[in-house]
Amino acid sequence: MSAFKRNPKWQAPRIGATELKLLERLSNASAVSGDEGAVRAIVLEELKGIPAEVQVDALGNVLVTKSGKGAARPRVLLAAHMDEIGFMLTADDGEGQFRFEAVGGVDAATLAGKPVWVGPKQHPAIIGAKPIHLTTASERSGALTADALRIDLGPGNGGKAKVGQYATFATRFTRLGPSLLGKALDDRLGVTTLLTLLKHAPANIDLLAAFTVQEEVGLRGARVAGYTLNPDIAIALDCTPAMDQPTWDGRENTLYRSRLDDGPAIYSVDSSTLSDPRLIAHLQETAAAYGLPYQMRQPGGGGTDAGSLHKVRGGVPSISVSVPGRYLHTPAAIVRLDDWKNTVALLHAALGHFTRDTVKGGR
Amino acid sequence: MKDIIRQLVETTGPSGYENEVRAVVQKMLKGQVDSMKVDALGNLITRKGQKGQDGLTIMLSAHLDEIGIIATHIDERGFVRFTSVGGVHPRNAVGGRVRFLKTGQVGVIGMEPNQSATSVHGLDKMYIDMGASRRADVKVSVGDVAAFDRPFEDLGQRLVSKAMDDRIGVAILVETMKQLKATPHEVVGVFSTQEEVGIRGATTAAYGVDPDLGIALDVTLTGDTPQAATMEVALGNGPAIKVKDSGMISDPRVVAWMEAGAKRARLPYQLEVLSGGTTDARGIQMARAGVPVGCLSIPCRYVHTPSEMVDYGDVQNSVKLLLALLSKPVKLA
Numbered sequence: 220m221s222a223f224k225r226n227p228k229w230q231a232p233r234i235g236a237t238e239l240k241l242l243e244r245l246s247n248a249s250a251v252s253g254d255e256g257a258v259r260a261i262v263l264e265e266l267k268g269i270p271a272e273v274q275v276d277a278l279g280n281v282l283v284t285k286s287g288k289g290a291a292r293p294r295v296l297l298a299a300h301m302d303e304i305g306f307m308l309t310a311d312d313g314e315g316q317f318r319f320e321a322v323g324g325v326d327a328a329t330l331a332g333k334p335v336w337v338g339p340k341q342h343p344a345i346i347g348a349k350p351i352h353l354t355t356a357s358e359r360s361g362a363l364t365a366d367a368l369r370i371d372l373g374p375g376n377g378g379k380a381k382v383g384q385y386a387t388f389a390t391r392f393t394r395l396g397p398s399l400l401g402k403a404l405d406d407r408l409g410v411t412t413l414l415t416l417l418k419h420a421p422a423n424i425d426l427l428a429a430f431t432v433q434e435e436v437g438l439r440g441a442r443v444a445g446y447t448l449n450p451d452i453a454i455a456l457d458c459t460p461a462m463d464q465p466t467w468d469g470r471e472n473t474l475y476r477s478r479l480d481d482g483p484a485i486y487s488v489d490s491s492t493l494s495d496p497r498l499i500a501h502l503q504e505t506a507a508a509y510g511l512p513y514q515m516r517q518p519g520g521g522g523t524d525a526g527s528l529h530k531v532r533g534g535v536p537s538i539s540v541s542v543p544g545r546y547l548h549t550p551a552a553i554v555r556l557d558d559w560k561n562t563v564a565l566l567h568a569a570l571g572h573f574t575r576d577t578v579k580g581g582r
Numbered sequence: 583m584k585d586i587i588r589q590l591v592e593t594t595g596p597s598g599y600e601n602e603v604r605a606v607v608q609k610m611l612k613g614q615v616d617s618m619k620v621d622a623l624g625n626l627i628t629r630k631g632q633k634g635q636d637g638l639t640i641m642l643s644a645h646l647d648e649i650g651i652i653a654t655h656i657d658e659r660g661f662v663r664f665t666s667v668g669g670v671h672p673r674n675a676v677g678g679r680v681r682f683l684k685t686g687q688v689g690v691i692g693m694e695p696n697q698s699a700t701s702v703h704g705l706d707k708m709y710i711d712m713g714a715s716r717r718a719d720v721k722v723s724v725g726d727v728a729a730f731d732r733p734f735e736d737l738g739q740r741l742v743s744k745a746m747d748d749r750i751g752v753a754i755l756v757e758t759m760k761q762l763k764a765t766p767h768e769v770v771g772v773f774s775t776q777e778e779v780g781i782r783g784a785t786t787a788a789y790g791v792d793p794d795l796g797i798a799l800d801v802t803l804t805g806d807t808p809q810a811a812t813m814e815v816a817l818g819n820g821p822a823i824k825v826k827d828s829g830m831i832s833d834p835r836v837v838a839w840m841e842a843g844a845k846r847a848r849l850p851y852q853l854e855v856l857s858g859g860t861t862d863a864r865g866i867q868m869a870r871a872g873v874p875v876g877c878l879s880i881p882c883r884y885v886h887t888p889s890e891m892v893d894y895g896d897v898q899n900s901v902k903l904l905l906a907l908l909s910k911p912v913k914l915a
Contacts, residue, residue, distance in 0.1 A: 473655045473663045474706060487725035488652050488667060493598030493776060499725070515724040518652040519665050534623035534786030581601055581620035582775075 223572050225508045231564035232419040234556070239399075241265065242411045243392040246401035249336055251305030251322050251385040252436045255279055257339065258301040258410065262430050265414050271428075280444040281430035287422040291575050296427040296450035296535075297416065297566070298441050298524040299409030300434030300457070303402065304548050305387040306335065308370065308380060315372040316347075317380060320365050323435030328362035329549045334389040335370060337380045343389060344372040344380075388550035397556055398479075404552045406434070408542050409456035412563050421571040431524055438491065441524035445531035452498065452536055452578055453528040456566070458552070459484050459516055459541035475517065477543035479555045482512030483562035486539040489519065491526025495536035495582050502540065505569040512561055516541065536578040540566060583898065584736060586610065587753045591743040594729040596650025596667050597779045599683055600624055603646045603749070607756060607773050614760045615771070625787040626773040630762055636911035637766040641793035641873075642758070642904070643784050643862040644751035645777030645800065648744065649886055650729040651680055653710075653722050660714035662689060662722050665705055668778030673702045674887045680710060680728040685721050687712060688731055732888040739894055740817070746890035748777065750880050750897060751799035758904045766911050774862055781829075784862035788869035795836070795874055795912065796866030799900070801892070802827075802854050802879035813856075817881050818893040820850030821900040824877035829860025830867055835914035836876035840907065847906040849899050854879050874914060878904065 241261075250258035262281050266273050271285040281301075286292075304323035311317055317337075321327075331348035347369050349358070370386055372379055392401035401407075413428050420426040427448045432440035445453065463478035477484040485502050486494050506513045529537035542562050544552040595603035604626050608618060615628045626646070633639055649668035656662050678691045689710035693703050710728075714720045734743040743749075752773060759771045770791050775783035777800075788796065802822055805813030815822050823840045824832050837853075844851040856879075863875040878900055883891040 471657050473657060475655075488598070488665075493667070493779060493782075496599070517654040518667075518725060519654060529623065530782055530785055532786070533790035534621055534625075534783075536622055578622070581604060581626075582598075582622075582624040 223504060223508060226571055229509070229568060229571060232415050232567050234415070234560045234563055238411060238415055241414065242407060245407035245410055246392040246403050249339070249341055249385065249387045250301055250303055251387060252302040252433045253322070254385045255301040255432045259430070262301065262410065262414065269417050271417065276443060276447060278440050278443055279432045280440045282444055282448060283417060283428035285417055285420045285426040285428070287420070287424050287426070289423065292423060292425050293451040293573050293575050293577065294427055295424045295570060295573055296429060296445065296448050296453040296528065297413050298429040298431050298444065298453065298455050298528060299413040300406045300431045300440065300524060301410060302432055302435050303387060303405065304435050305385055306370065308337070308382050308384050308386065311377065311382055312369060313377060314374050315376040316369045319370050319386065322385065324548055326548065327364040330365065330368055331363045333550050335386045336389045337370065337372060337386045338384040342372055342376070342379045344370050344386065347371040390551045395553070398553050399556055400551050400553050402551060404544055404554055405458035405547045408458055408554065408559055412456050412566065415563055416567060416570070419567060424570060424573050426570070434524055438522060438524055438527040442527040442531065445528040445535065449532060450535055451575070452573065453525060454537070455523040455525040455528065455539040457523045457539055457541045458544045458547055459521065460547050461543040461545050476519070477514060477516050477541070479543055479545065479558065481514040481543070482558060483565050484514050484516035484541045484543050486516050487518050489521045489523065491522030492529055492537060492539065494538040495578065497578055497582055498536060498538040501572070501577055502538070502565065502569050505572060506565055509568045511565045511568065513565060536582060583753065583757055586756060587741060587750065588734045590749040590753050591734050591745045594681060594683060595646055595648055596727050596729050597647040597776045598667065599727050600646040600775045604773060607752060610756050611759060621787060621790055623783050623786050624775040625783045627787060627791065628759055628771040630759055630769050631765040631767055633768040634766040637768065638794035638912055639768045639770060639791070640908065641770045641772055641788060641791050641796045641866060642755055643772040643774050643787065643796065643798045643866060644755040645748045645774045645783065645862060646752060647775055647778050648729060648747065649778050650727055653724055653726045655724060656717050656720050656722055658717055660712060660716050660720045661709040662712060662720065663709055667727065669886050670705065671886060672705055672708065675705065675708060676702065678888055679731045681731040682722055682726055682728040684726055687721060730888045740891055741894055742889050742891045744888040744890065746882055746892050747801045747885050750801060750892050754799055754880070754897060754900045754904070757901045761901065761905055762908060765908050767908060769908055777862055781860065781862055781865040785865035785869065788866040788873065792870060793866065793873055796863060797875065798861040798863035798866065798877040800861040800877060800879060801882035801885055801890070802856055803885055804881045804883055807883060815852055815854050815881050817883060817891070818895055819852045821896055821903055822852045822854035822879040822881055824854045824856065824879050827856035827860045828858050830864040830875065832863070832876040833874035836874055839912060839914060840876055840878070843907040844903055847902065849903050851903065
């Protein structure tokens with residue numbers, strides 16, 4: 220593959236106050252896997268201003284086709300998941316207390332004592348923990364699991380929630396200087412990125428967008444979204460953990476997955492997907508031509524919507540690009556604004572250089 | 583056939599990076615099949631024969647990929663940290679040699695000190711020593727892929743190499759496609775990708791091929807070594823007709839058809855029940871509205887080590903059995 224030249228007219232889509240406001244709304248909305256309605260409503264509202272075909276499929280994915288111009292355009296699918304990890308109320312213990320279980324990957328150690336929002340009206344509640352006055356040393360040494368904990372809406376508030384409703388961590392989006400803090404930045408950042416790219420879609424491709432459901436419980440929405448949209452190329456937009464802090468013993472950190480400030484994380488291998496090498500090269504060459512930073516995400520575990528997308532029908536060359544974030548799947552993640560801006564810029568520049576030939580012949 | 587086997591096993595192609603092996607197969611089959619094409623995930627789809635009145639579209643699948651490793655970090659002193667691509671067992675890794683695809687450079691796998699002399703660390707506490715002393719001297723980047731490096735050995739009746747899983751299936755499929763003459767079927771020989779990471783290539787290839795019948799060609803474990811887990815399959819007793827593994831139950835009609843074919847051709851065979859593992863047949867079986875499938879297995883010792891051993895007679899009889907099966911109409915009953 221030959222390296223390509225920078226398009227002299229190219230400008231990165233702006234990530235300014237409007238986009239941050241949108242991200243804030245999306246991050247604060249509750250949309251646990253299977254209950255993505257609140258985020259879907261915001262997405263559909265944003266899409267009203269964009270000339271494109273929009274449909275909501277049987278599982279609740281929002282599917283968008285933004286056609287380009289000219290002959291032999293590749294169909295490029297970008298996917299970002301609307302759902303977040305959270306909880307479901309499973310039994311009513313009375314007095315405003317509910318048993319619950321986790322939906323998606325939540326570490327039990329992060330639960331006790333955390334405030335949550337319950338149901339569509341986001342009623343405030345707390346995952347109750349025994350106060351330290353009453354705990355023994357052995358109780359304090361182990362993490363409490365969801366069976367031993369209750370979501371407590373407070374005495375007299377039992378009528379405000381019911382079994383089968385969802386809850387999320389109650390964390391308001393906050394700007395921290397060069398960083399952003401919030402719940403569900405995984406993957407509302409991807410959702411905001413995708414909306415931004417739709418508003419600035421390059422004309423050389425048909426840009427297909429899938430705002431997917433049920434990613435956190437097994438890449439389920441993407442599987443049917445990919446089938447419907449039937450793309451030539453697919454890219455999942457997601458968040459990946461950054462464990463880039465210094466190690467406790469001062470040794471070189473060799474297992475960081477990704478690092479803040481190093482730019483968008485390009486995937487080679489995770490548990491779900493072996494990225495198409497031609498797409499890795501395409502993104503790397505774009506970064507080189509446009510002077511944009513990137514990092515290779517450390518190969519290993521984890522999965523994104525690409526894990527479903529590359530296996531639909533007769534197969535789709537696929538890859539993922541993530542914004543690195545600390546403390547994903549806990550009450551609050553921290554990401555760098557610049558990493559997000561560079562992710563949007565890299566994707567936008569890369570889209571502008573896709574042709575049918577990008578994935579012609581064998582991978 | 584030994585030359586074909588040697589050439590295939592000595593070519594490197596970890597999952598997702600099968601292009602060199604595919605090119606070798608394309609060269610071997612040039613002019614020997616009716617058509618060849620490469621699909622979106624890199625599967626090589628070859629075809630021979632026309633579907634006649636009594637014929638079916640029969641998909642045979644052997645996977646091109648082998649297990650390998652991928653670099654995750656290069657430390658200050660030039661040691662390359664890595665993780666597996668496919669099922670690399672830590673106890674088979676220490677002391678192994680790996681060759682990186684991009685540069686052809688070889689490194690040696692070492693392990694952090696361990697308090698017990700008999701236990702083995704996970705791969706996260708292992709590293710590849712590229713013979714360098716500093717990061718700047720190492721021409722490996724995060725995301726670079728390598729395969730285990732070990733030459734082919736011909737022990738006479740038994741053959742040993744890395745990547746017999748599944749180049750031996752690839753060799754059998756190449757030979758079968760070459761030798762196949764008169765057939766009432768459209769025979770589709772698929773050289774699939776990404777089997778070792780979850781039957782990914784065969785899944786999408788089967789969607790594209792849309793076959794009436796599917797047969798995977800892959801290695802299986804044996805129960806014929808000292809203190810081995812109880813298993814009927816042994817090296818040298820003929821190709822194994824799979825009844826079941828942990829991901830797929832063969833269509834009983836396909837098993838019966840394969841058994842009858844072996845008896846008619848007076849070829850040795852054994853029946854296989856594998857308690858762990860699965861093959862491309864699983865992906866084919868679940869394609870579209872479902873496909874009757876079976877699997878012809880080649881008994882193999884030391885699977886997923888750099889020294890996988892097969893019996894040459896089993897290999898030759900596999901080709902003979904496939905040719906016998908494919909030359910006649912198929913009545914599944």
